Amino acid sequence: MYKTVAFGGVFDDVKLHQAQRVLVQIQYDFSRPMRPNQTLIVTHDHQTLSIAVEFKPKRHLSISVRPDLTVIARAPLRQAMDEVERFVRLKTNWIFKSLKQLQAAPHRTPQKLSAAELAQAAQLFEERISHYFPPFAARGYVRPKLRLRCMKSRWGSCRKGTGAITLNTELFKTPPGCLDYVVVHELCHLVHGNHGKRFWALVERMMPDYRERKRRLHQWRRTFT
């Protein structure tokens, strides 16, 4: 069982989400249109972290540190950005502590692939990109070049505009369906650079069962070898 510690207690998976939220009371107003997401860059102890800020029709300001090591702040629609910043600054120690605990939690250590495996992986990954790329080509996007890397903390990356998609060589060993989820996830970043609502809506459109695949992938990573 995967565990983490937040606010001095030990919580299992089910409670993790609740445990890792912190709340303050704030006024809200539904009359304003939705605000676009923003990103906050936080530096702490020579470490830099980008935090996605989502504005939603909700009452409270909250921060979640997720098992995939992403940090999301959710704020009421009318919340001033400097108040969000202040709140994040107050919680900085807690955020970095939570991230450290998640990173230290039991998980697989990436092992570099052999040359033969690497060639096979490249071929397979290219093939899966080709499989999922047509709807993106139809929207006018250029097929990104594939890069392979053995990485510890992320499955892949794809920056809008760079024309490159990086996939973790570890994906070569993951259970069926997981590689495809990461491919679709990264391709959707061609359209949306963040992890906002519209990004996830697009992922779901391209792959309706993505949640189950994502869960399988995180589960696999937590199993010792």
Ligand SMILES: [Zn+2]
């Ligand atoms: Zn992403």
